[in-house]
Amino acid sequence: MAKDPKPALKPFEPEWLERSLDRYYTVGLLFMLVLIVAFPLYKLSEPNLRKDAKAEQQANYVVYGAELYKNTCAQCHGEKAAGGGSAPTLNSKEFLGATSDGQMQSIIGVGVPGSDMSAWNMDFGGALTSEQIRELVTYIRSFEPTAPSIPDWRKGAKAAG
Numbered sequence: 001m002a003k004d005p006k007p008a009l010k011p012f013e014p015e016w017l018e019r020s021l022d023r024y025y026t027v028g029l030l031f032m033l034v035l036i037v038a039f040p041l042y043k044l045s046e047p048n049l050r051k052d053a054k055a056e057q058q059a060n061y062v063v064y065g066a067e068l069y070k071n072t073c074a075q076c077h078g079e080k081a082a083g084g085g086s087a088p089t090l091n092s093k094e095f096l097g098a099t100s101d102g103q104m105q106s107i108i109g110v111g112v113p114g115s116d117m118s119a120w121n122m123d124f125g126g127a128l129t130s131e132q133i134r135e136l137v138t139y140i141r142s143f144e145p146t147a148p149s150i151p152d153w154r155k156g157a158k159a160a161g
């Protein structure tokens with residue numbers, strides 16, 4: 001007597017579900033391929049985006065710094081930092097070449113003991129935030145390309161001519 005063959009088992013998942021899962025796998029694979037292509041393309045454009053953002057920020061800082069300078073610094077350091085008073089001339093090759101941005105921020109923020117230069121940073125009793133001081137420094141630094149040589153800049157001398 002021959003044994004009865006085992007009855008065929010029904011598939012575990014219905015056919016419509018398998019087709020649906022295949023669709024999701026295909027969509028997921030395509031999405032992954034899009035990301036694999038998109039990330040290197042983004043990486044190529046990123047340096048330009050950062051450079052453009054930095055240039056825009058610098059330009060804005062110069063504008064904001066100019067307004068702050070006019071309202072807080074000009075009466076002692078002269079219009080456009082050109083000197084003429086008892087305070088140092090900030091628009092000089094000698095000053096700009098010898099002073100880093102960090103030093104300028106410290107001088108403005110903390111002041112100079114024993115002089116008329118008081119602290120301007122709010123942390124030291126002044127009226128300006130650290131961001132505003134960075135704007136001032138950026139404005140003062142913007143003079144560097146055309147700054148005249150003023151060897152006597154510490155005494156507030158103006159450029160000759």
